[in-house]
Amino acid sequence: MKAVVIAAAVAMVCSLFGTPLYIKFLVKRGYGQFIRDDGPTSHHTKRGTPTMGGAVIIAATLIGYFLAHLLTMWTPTLSGLLVLFLMVGLGFVGWLDDYIKISKQRSLGLRAGPKLIGQSVVAVVFAVVALTQANGELTHENLDFTPASTHISFIRDLPIDLAFAGTGVGLVLFVIWAMVMIAGTSNGVNLTDGLDGLASGAAVAVAGSYLLIGTWQSNQSCARTPTALCYEVRDPLDLAVVAACLLGATFGFLWWNASPAKIFMGDTGSLALGGALAGLAILTRTQLLLVLLGGLFVIILMSVVIQVGYFKLTRKRVFRMAPLQHHFELAGWNEVTIVIRFWIIAGLFCGLGLGVFYAEWVVGAQ
Numbered sequence: 001m002k003a004v005v006i007a008a009a010v011a012m013v014c015s016l017f018g019t020p021l022y023i024k025f026l027v028k029r030g031y032g033q034f035i036r037d038d039g040p041t042s043h044h045t046k047r048g049t050p051t052m053g054g055a056v057i058i059a060a061t062l063i064g065y066f067l068a069h070l071l072t073m074w075t076p077t078l079s080g081l082l083v084l085f086l087m088v089g090l091g092f093v094g095w096l097d098d099y100i101k102i103s104k105q106r107s108l109g110l111r112a113g114p115k116l117i118g119q120s121v122v123a124v125v126f127a128v129v130a131l132t133q134a135n136g137e138l139t140h141e142n143l144d145f146t147p148a149s150t151h152i153s154f155i156r157d158l159p160i161d162l163a164f165a166g167t168g169v170g171l172v173l174f175v176i177w178a179m180v181m182i183a184g185t186s187n188g189v190n191l192t193d194g195l196d197g198l199a200s201g202a203a204v205a206v207a208g209s210y211l212l213i214g215t216w217q218s219n220q221s222c223a224r225t226p227t228a229l230c231y232e233v234r235d236p237l238d239l240a241v242v243a244a245c246l247l248g249a250t251f252g253f254l255w256w257n258a259s260p261a262k263i264f265m266g267d268t269g270s271l272a273l274g275g276a277l278a279g280l281a282i283l284t285r286t287q288l289l290l291v292l293l294g295g296l297f298v299i300i301l302m303s304v305v306i307q308v309g310y311f312k313l314t315r316k317r318v319f320r321m322a323p324l325q326h327h328f329e330l331a332g333w334n335e336v337t338i339v340i341r342f343w344i345i346a347g348l349f350c351g352l353g354l355g356v357f358y359a360e361w362v363v364g365a366q
Helices: 002-029 041-046 054-072 078-104 112-132 167-192 198-219 236-257 266-283 289-293 295-314 324-330 335-365
Strands: 151-153 157-161
Touching: 002 054, 002 198, 002 236, 054 078, 054 236, 054 266, 078 112, 078 167, 078 236, 078 266, 112 167, 112 266, 167 198, 167 266, 167 295, 198 236, 198 266, 198 289, 198 335, 236 266, 266 289, 289 295, 289 335, 295 324, 295 335, 324 335
Parallel strands: none
Antiparallel strands: 151 157
16 A cells, blocks of 8 residues: 555656646747637637646656555556556657647647547557456466456446457457547547646546545455455556556646646647546456546537537537537636536546445445
8 A cells, every 4th residue: 555655645746846847848849729719719818828738647647656666666567557558658649639739730630530540559559468468477466367358347347248259259349349448538538628627627536536446456356355246356456556646646737737727738638547547447347337437528528429419410509519518618607617516526426436336345245
């Protein structure tokens, strides 16, 4: 548990004090946010605010993770490294998108095709390694099974096995399933990142949830307490360390990202955070539980899907504007009011998800 505390503290300090230095660097370079003219008019005052702040979150997370392992003399695990790889890989795709927006002074960065290819390559590498590598030297408990499973999971693995027709088919289907999860989560966080502090605040709540889940799974691990209710997760404590890093790094960044934002995370941060959360869900065997924990991201993502689908069918709109937070802006809600109320919704979803997670164990123990 020392590693968890150290990781969270180091990541938060690095982010809290590193962000203003990064802001000064971005201002000197003239790396400011480009604002769409067709968005809410209140956003025009944000034009020129430094963006690509997600780089600080990524850096603080990496520093917190590796320093915690160094100070506790604990070898990093494959599970932890995989989630970090997913975070850094998607963050790099987001950085390219942000950089093109800034250099070209337009709201469109990477084209949809190259962006999807970049996300897919990172997701495929993550999924293949997670399902095929069972190196006991890179696991805290020295367990010899892969970080991921071909089973669809909710609280733990369900009877639904993607390898029903053989190992090769299972790998292909798992890769596709992982790509859907990673793309859905990263794009959900990306769409949520439209108001000061909204996405970062919601991400803090979900990361905190996975910190609790990883810690609980570690205490009830099949490697330690082989009971009927134990969790067959390979490196739960190290996944809790990663979640602690995410929590600390994003929390520190939120100090500067809250209204009025001094910096935006950009696609660099939103894609990285979404990828990391999806990776935690896959490797903690709580894939479908992420729908509850990240309920706010799901709602906002679905608002866009509904808006686009309904408009194509009827040439009419369901919302004044999508994503959903902009609908309430155009309805006259103050930005801070929207953010706080959406944070409350995000917290309620996390509470519900954690309640369901713990209730499953309590009911099974009776």
